[in-house]
Amino acid sequence: MSDHDLPGQSLSDLAGQYAELVTALDRGEALRRAAVAMAGPGEAVWAASPTAFGTLRLEHVVGNRTGLLRGLEVPPGAGLTGKVHRAGGPDWVDDYFRSSKITHTFDAYIRAEGLRRVLAVPLLHNGSAIGVLALGRRVDGAFGDRDVDRVSALAAQAALAVSVAERARLAREIAVHEERERLAAALHDSVGALLFAIGSGVQDLADTAEGDGALRERLERLRRQAADASTALRESLRTLRASPSSLALGVALRADCSAFSDRTGIPAELVVVDQTPPELPSSRSETLVTAVREALLNVEKHARASAVVVTVGQFGSSITVAVHDDGVGLGEHHRPGLGLTSTAEALARLGGSLTVQSDSDGGTAWRARLPC
Template sequence: MDMRVHSLLELEEQYANLLAALDRGEALRRALALLADGSEVAWTARPDADGVLTLDQVTGDRTGVLRALRVPPSTGLTGKVFRAGRAEWVDDYFGSQEITHDFDRHIATENVRRVLAVPLLRDGETLGVLAIGPREDGTFGDREIEHASAIAAQAALAISLAERARLSREIAVHEERRRMAADLHDSVGALLFAIGSGMADLAESTQADPELRARLEGLRRQAVDATTALRESLRTLRSSPAALALGVALRADCEAFADRTGLPAELVILDEDPPELAPSRSDTLLTAVREALLNVEKHAHASAVTVSVQHSNPWLTVAVHDDGVGLGPDYTPGLGLTSSAEALGRLGGSVRVVSDPDGGTIWRARLPC
């Protein structure tokens, strides 16, 4: 095979793997393919906000009874594993006294004899469950359990990456919408204002022709109506879902910092489900982050900055990390940092500023949410 063709095929495979890593459904389908052969049923279960699981990916089934099956918390082996956060298995599903038997009919319909389920764990959080149901009698050995657990760990990482990629895409979309809204305001909004003003001036200058004056006044009112409609459309275009509003604002702050200083400023969101903050709490947090970035600009002599966001219930943590000179031995916080720390403290939060042992400074704010 021509080496160039071989290289292209390798690139195509790498690209397919990258797309799979950024797509939750494809990542789970690949995990199931690694877990089960054609004689076995395998599924993944995804929780909703109330902890009720839904079997969202099923492979190897014959009847369809497992597809989209809802599993309440702690029911069946799948629900038990999700609640416990550890691998569990039953070598005799129907005779086991360790699980509830809410789904015996479904399992019997698929002729499954035994089930192994492992949690999809990432950073201490259970993202779902991965399970396999062989149709032949037997017992699960250590190698099968370790194999399933390894696949689940890879799948959990892929899910986490996919959700972060989804969030980044959504933030980018809303940033583009806000940019478009600003452009429309400056162009179309200004044009409609000029048309309305021109119509008003013409109407004033045509006192001798009542009919023409009336027609011009009607056009002016239409221009006013169009301006009102545009304003409402721009308000909708600029708005972001509450869960994305903080990320959109922080991305804008990073871009503003980079524009002012010429230094790269990266936003890293470490959670797939950022919390929704009340506007007053979000404003206080954003003001504090901007003050931290201003201090980096004035004092750090840094070459790069990273702003990270992490939600670990009940805390939201935002950190500003630079690679500058760090804190001096006689460091004392200035008025701006002190004021922002006090404002966060009134909301039950806190601020800490420390030198990074590897160089630079870490400003970290925590706020209950």
């Protein structure tokens, strides 16, 4: 390599390092990397994160043979994963199906994966469990201290990466909001002032054109257009200055639709009935976002749909979010599973409701309502 090539190579290395840093500052990527690092031949690993409903969801699964574990909801204390999350310390079972230490809620899933024993470690941040990493092996045997130490070390690294990613996410949101505030102020001082000056100048000209009716009419039309532009600018500035919480629901739902499309290849569109969804306390907004994620997960798993539309809007004193797909609809003997049941219970605790039914035009209509 010649000296002439070095600057370009250095820029390439720098770009690669920057991309690596941006990737690392992502919660999901941090958990995925921990799961990949932990998994060995013949092993299955999963990373579970808490939901707004108090359950755990298996978000990242490596080495699985079926699709049963991915997206699985774990009630508080259920199975080894739920037990470890509640206790806040590592635990394992060397004979999963005969163990009396755990509930056997997920025996069918573990058996389908061919797993014989499982070791789970909590992800701890400031003394609180923020998730769980679990390792399952398909051969008989017993976990030893080296296994526990290795998985615990990876869990500690993952917990640190997740906490850093969350801080980075918050910093990005604050930076975006500050930039929007700066842009709004600049537009107000420049474009807003210019439109006011144009409107005032046109009005002055109209006052001096008393003898020319046609000219006065044209000037009045220009004045009204300047006034309309000023109104539109004020509305745009109001949206730019809106607090992050008032935009959080729409931004989160749009991101979830994009993630769903990227993951499945199925187009998912967000339709906001109002200009922006109403501002909600973070607990209510998180409950709705988590509920929609559960609905999209069900579409991914069961609907065989070719398109999805998510609609959000305020109707009276309530906000309604609907998820419509054009898939196969609900079966004749459909019964709500754990995810739907948890969603309905979480909404009910906040005074809301959930309905799921086959649409008369085909597919499934899912609607969540929550008081504003």
